[in-house]
Amino acid sequence: xxxxxxxxxxxxxxxxxxxxxxxxxxxxxxxxxxxxxxxxxxxxxxxxxxxxxxxxxxxxxxxxxxxxxxxxxxxxxxxxxxxxxxxxxxxxxxxxxxxxxxxxxxxxxxxxxxxxx
Amino acid sequence: xxxxxxxxxxxxxxxxxxxxxxxxxxxxxxxxxxxxxxxxxxxxxxxxxxxxxxxxxxxxxxxxxxxxxxxxxxxxxxxxxxxxxxxxxxxxxxxxxxxxxxxxxxxxxxxxxx
Numbered sequence: 555x556x557x558x559x560x561x562x563x564x565x566x567x568x569x570x571x572x573x574x575x576x577x578x579x580x581x582x583x584x585x586x587x588x589x590x591x592x593x594x595x596x597x598x599x600x601x602x603x604x605x606x607x608x609x610x611x612x613x614x615x616x617x618x619x620x621x622x623x624x625x626x627x628x629x630x631x632x633x634x635x636x637x638x639x640x641x642x643x644x645x646x647x648x649x650x651x652x653x654x655x656x657x658x659x660x661x662x663x664x665x666x667x668x669x670x671x
Numbered sequence: 672x673x674x675x676x677x678x679x680x681x682x683x684x685x686x687x688x689x690x691x692x693x694x695x696x697x698x699x700x701x702x703x704x705x706x707x708x709x710x711x712x713x714x715x716x717x718x719x720x721x722x723x724x725x726x727x728x729x730x731x732x733x734x735x736x737x738x739x740x741x742x743x744x745x746x747x748x749x750x751x752x753x754x755x756x757x758x759x760x761x762x763x764x765x766x767x768x769x770x771x772x773x774x775x776x777x778x779x780x781x782x783x784x785x
Contacts, residue, residue: 596777597759660705
């Protein structure tokens with residue numbers, strides 16, 4: 555149980571384009587999903603908390619107009635990187651809380667590796 | 672700013688030995704603690720969660736929590752080469768309303784030598 559999927563697993567795009575990443579909870583409902591970014595040899599940095607049916611809560615320093623988050627259903631959240639630039643190249647990982655399975659445990663998707671040329 | 676500190680390592684142990692990974696945290700009010708394993712190029716995988724002082728065992732893994740010392744550790748018994756990975760300590764916090772988030776340490780790289 556508690557399986558989270560992400561799509562795509564990797565993407566290469568030109569500078570200035572937008573990229574959408576999907577995060578799905580496959581066998582549970584996730585009222586809250588989280589989006590992280592990880593640069594090489596660094597730890598995970600929380601970008602935003604995504605709540606179903608409401609606006610996302612962004613961490614300090616994360617541009618909400620650049621990283622658009624939509625959590626339209628209990629099993630799907632999307633992150634859109636708008637007008638991507640090379641410095642946005644990173645490993646983007648989502649996670650979801652399974653409230654039924656454990657109070658505060660988060661389960662991670664496999665991640666999406668974004669490369670912006 | 673809540674902080675989670677880990678020794679970055681690398682920690683190198685021989686196969687079959689006990690690997691001990693340590694973590695300290697700054698927020699005395701923290702209630703939830705997690706250990707994740709991350710293989711190179713992959714996303715984190717939850718190994719253990721612990722909420723109460725003392726030890727919690729699951730197979731070869733034992734998590735230890737001491738809230739008074741703001742210290743949480745992970746012991747891996749009978750270490751295997753497949754245990755070689757970065758181990759991330761994470762501390763949970765309520766961030767307002769129903770929101771809840773994790774703060775991660777930078778991770779400790781463990782290498783188990785055959």
